[in-house]
Amino acid sequence: MSTIKVRYFAWLRERTGTAEEAIELPDNVNTPAALMEWLKQRDEAYAYAFEETDAIRTAIDHEHVEHDHPLTGAREIAFFPPMTGG
Amino acid sequence: MTAPITPKVIVQAENFDVSLEERELREGRLDVGAVLSFTGICRDEGGLLEALELEHYPGMAEAELTRIAVEACKRWPLTGLTVIHRFGKIKSGENIVLVVAASAHRRAAFNAADFLMDFLKTRAPFWKKEHFKQDGEGSWVAAKEKDDEDAARWN
Numbered sequence: 056m057s058t059i060k061v062r063y064f065a066w067l068r069e070r071t072g073t074a075e076e077a078i079e080l081p082d083n084v085n086t087p088a089a090l091m092e093w094l095k096q097r098d099e100a101y102a103y104a105f106e107e108t109d110a111i112r113t114a115i116d117h118e119h120v121e122h123d124h125p126l127t128g129a130r131e132i133a134f135f136p137p138m139t140g141g
Numbered sequence: 142m143t144a145p146i147t148p149k150v151i152v153q154a155e156n157f158d159v160s161l162e163e164r165e166l167r168e169g170r171l172d173v174g175a176v177l178s179f180t181g182i183c184r185d186e187g188g189l190l191e192a193l194e195l196e197h198y199p200g201m202a203e204a205e206l207t208r209i210a211v212e213a214c215k216r217w218p219l220t221g222l223t224v225i226h227r228f229g230k231i232k233s234g235e236n237i238v239l240v241v242a243a244s245a246h247r248r249a250a251f252n253a254a255d256f257l258m259d260f261l262k263t264r265a266p267f268w269k270k271e272h273f274k275q276d277g278e279g280s281w282v283a284a285k286e287k288d289d290e291d292a293a294r295w296n
Binding site for chain 2: 062064065066068114117118119133135136137138139140141
């Protein structure tokens with residue numbers, strides 16, 4: 056079991072009501088996809104935020120990753136909508 | 142071929158000075174034949190929009206902009222490259238983003254700035270929320286498919 060810092064941005068931050076939190080990762084939660092499924096089970100707010108996981112992007116330690124990327128050694132994971140800067 | 146230059150990347154709440162940034166890339170040198178600057182500005186959407194709220198991911202925003210800028214410096218022979226992206230509340234008419242590319246010949250500067258904006262739009266962690274004059278806080282701006290298509294041109 057390891058602890059990971061989880062950050063949420065834009066409408067994911069608003070829907071979860073959380074900007075960041077520390078989460079003790081259960082052993083079977085080893086990818087962003089698995090973490091999103093686990094978060095959905097927490098409560099209605101998280102279930103709503105992670106309703107459409109296809110629309111959500113993720114980054115590990117400040118780098119974009121796919122949903123099936125291993126969480127091994129990750130200190131920080133972020134979930135956010137497609138970017139709209141510029 | 143000479144080694145790629147190190148780009149200047151800044152993420153800040155404050156406005157930037159376009160002419161100052163342009164000058165910095167040409168002052169005191171005679172090898173620069175082209176300076177190209179792109180400024181992204183907050184539109185008022187036909188008088189409806191009061192401001193945009195730019196949320197960003199501190200740390201990753203700088204890291205991702207640097208990765209894109211370094212890639213541009215590898216692809217084109219630039220003599221200088223500056224990228225400044227603002228965050229926070231930006232009123233209509235105000236600056237959002239600046240890219241200044243300098244090179245010996247114009248094509249490299251045009252291409253590098255174009256590439257940078259395409260990748261910045263789809264990969265740099267910034268999100269825009271609209272604030273309207275009438276109804277106050279609006280919704281998050283949706284990502285455009287066209288932006289992904291534009292970024293795919295460079296593959």
